[in-house]
Amino acid sequence: MGLWQRLVRWARVKSPWILHFNSGACNACDIEVLAALCPRFDVERLGMLLKGSPRHADVLVCTGPVTRQVARRLRRIYAQIPAPRFVLAVGTCAASGGVFRGCYNVLGGVDEAIPVDMYVPGCPPRPDAIIHGAAQLLAALARSGESAAGQPYAGTARGAAGGGATAPGGRAPAGDGQPAGDSEGRVAP
Amino acid sequence: MGGADWTAVLRELFRVLVFPGFAFLLLLALAGEWLDRKAYARYQHRMGPPWFQPAADLIKLLAKEDLVPRLASRAVFTFLPVLALAAVACAYVYLPVAGGRAVYAFPGDLLVVAYLLTLPAILFFLAGWFSGSPYGAVGGVRAATQLLGYEVPLLLAVLAPAVVAGSWSISEVSRTLAGRPELLPLQVIGLVVALLALQGKLERVPFDIPEAETEVVAGTFTEYSGGRLALFRLAIGAELVVGLTLISNLYLGGHAAWGPVPGLVVYLFKLAVLVLILAAVRAAAARLRIEQMVTFCWRVLVPAALLQLFVVVALRGWWLL
Numbered sequence: 095m096g097l098w099q100r101l102v103r104w105a106r107v108k109s110p111w112i113l114h115f116n117s118g119a120c121n122a123c124d125i126e127v128l129a130a131l132c133p134r135f136d137v138e139r140l141g142m143l144l145k146g147s148p149r150h151a152d153v154l155v156c157t158g159p160v161t162r163q164v165a166r167r168l169r170r171i172y173a174q175i176p177a178p179r180f181v182l183a184v185g186t187c188a189a190s191g192g193v194f195r196g197c198y199n200v201l202g203g204v205d206e207a208i209p210v211d212m213y214v215p216g217c218p219p220r221p222d223a224i225i226h227g228a229a230q231l232l233a234a235l236a237r238s239g240e241s242a243a244g245q246p247y248a249g250t251a252r253g254a255a256g257g258g259a260t261a262p263g264g265r266a267p268a269g270d271g272q273p274a275g276d277s278e279g280r281v282a283p
Numbered sequence: 284m285g286g287a288d289w290t291a292v293l294r295e296l297f298r299v300l301v302f303p304g305f306a307f308l309l310l311l312a313l314a315g316e317w318l319d320r321k322a323y324a325r326y327q328h329r330m331g332p333p334w335f336q337p338a339a340d341l342i343k344l345l346a347k348e349d350l351v352p353r354l355a356s357r358a359v360f361t362f363l364p365v366l367a368l369a370a371v372a373c374a375y376v377y378l379p380v381a382g383g384r385a386v387y388a389f390p391g392d393l394l395v396v397a398y399l400l401t402l403p404a405i406l407f408f409l410a411g412w413f414s415g416s417p418y419g420a421v422g423g424v425r426a427a428t429q430l431l432g433y434e435v436p437l438l439l440a441v442l443a444p445a446v447v448a449g450s451w452s453i454s455e456v457s458r459t460l461a462g463r464p465e466l467l468p469l470q471v472i473g474l475v476v477a478l479l480a481l482q483g484k485l486e487r488v489p490f491d492i493p494e495a496e497t498e499v500v501a502g503t504f505t506e507y508s509g510g511r512l513a514l515f516r517l518a519i520g521a522e523l524v525v526g527l528t529l530i531s532n533l534y535l536g537g538h539a540a541w542g543p544v545p546g547l548v549v550y551l552f553k554l555a556v557l558v559l560i561l562a563a564v565r566a567a568a569a570r571l572r573i574e575q576m577v578t579f580c581w582r583v584l585v586p587a588a589l590l591q592l593f594v595v596v597a598l599r600g601w602w603l604l
């Protein structure tokens with residue numbers, strides 16, 4: 095591994111900017127995520143910043159089961175995040191659908207819609223558990239250098255979203271061979 | 284061309300590109316961003332980010348996928364961040380850093396620097412407008428509206444030290460005021476006005492209306508990602524350093540050596556104090572609405588700057604010079 099790759103991996107581990115998305119949670123998980131972002135826990139120590147725009151984010155923090163209504167939006171927001179991107183599923187619902195599993199309007203866990211890198215169980219998980227999950231995600235990233243869920247934005251996510259993520263001009267890991275440009279108005283640089 | 288000329292050219296290039304020019308400015312921009320974030324965290328009783336945080340953010344952004352929205356104009360989208368950084372870096376060349384001398388100085392460079400520091404705000408407006416996103420457009424319009432608020436008080440405030448020193452050259456003003464430190468306390472109002480206007484120029488709390496993430500996602504920069512976003516962040520960090528260097532030259536008596544303390548240390552010390560003050564403003568205040576911001580600028584900052592100007596003109600006429 096070259097020096098630049100090592101430097102980039104180090105920078106990715108040290109500077110995860112997060113985007114918080116509620117895909118249908120009962121709101122308890124969201125409040126715990128916000129509590130984790132409070133000065134008391136000070137996640138900026140780990141370089142984490144909450145960002146408003148998906149274009150700036152690295153980690154999508156997703157709470158709650160994925161409802162059928164929100165699934166398309168979730169896939170679109172995932173597609174709007176520039177590669178490499180990671181997903182942290184927070185809460186039992188995000189892992190499996192939880193108490194909402196089997197509801198007529200619920201698709202299931204977050205991994206039914208987009209690839210997930212790390213799960214944080216709990217209903218809701220405590221803020222320290224969420225931070226621990228994020229730290230585990232970063233540790234896995236530091237070991238492998240790649241998203242645990244695999245970079246190719248495919249599988250369940252692809253068909254319904256009407257096109258996958260952009261092929262990021264040779265900078266993506268092998269396997270990401272989607273056609274450039276998709277329904278979200280993205281083009282590779 | 285003889286050998287001596289070549290050394291002169293190389294020395295000039297070194298001064299523009301390395302120290303105290305471009306590379307030094309980038310280093311200071313990263314350090315300034317860190318100090319700002321660290322101080323902000325300490326004011327909130329947090330630990331704050333480690334010292335390498337801005338560098339890690341920069342490298343990560345450079346290595347990330349860089350997207351151009353289909354509706355955005357590709358050339359403009361690429362060109363604007365570069366231009367913003369270039370404008371700010373140009374301004375730095377006219378500011379005395381360590382010791383009393385800028386790399387280049389001519390009578391009137393004060394106005395050139397003021398103009399170059401206005402450019403980023405206009406570029407932010409264009410960046411938002413051409414990014415093909417409604418959030419970007421709204422953020423851009425807000426940035427342009429805000430410009431009407433802080434620009435006039437800042438120019439008026441910068442005028443006062445120039446009147447005292449009777450010169451339009453920053454190096455000249457800085458040297459004159461360093462020679463007569465008893466004049467500095469007379470410019471406190473101007474200093475406060477300039478710091479608040481700079482806070483607005485840098486779009487920091489309480490004037491971060493163009494980037495208000497609760498209203499317009501990330502405003503101007505909503506569609507920017509990867510390397511282009513990294514350049515914009517670098518430009519803003521550099522603008523912080525350049526703006527504060529200007530203020531410390533005009534109001535704090537420049538950066539000549541204090542006895543055994545070298546000028547560079549004096550400069551870094553004054554810069555750090557000003558960053559701490561701006562971070563305190565950021566930590567203590569909440570975001571204003573756009574019309575509150577413009578009203579505040581015109582009803583409070585402009586009269587204060589005019590008062591400062593009046594004091595200075597009166598003193599110059601009757602008492603000292």
Ligand code: SF4
Pocket residue numbers: 118119120121122123157158159184185186187188192193216217218219
């Ligand atoms: S895991 Fe529990 S707290 Fe979280 S969204 Fe589901 S039901 Fe609510």
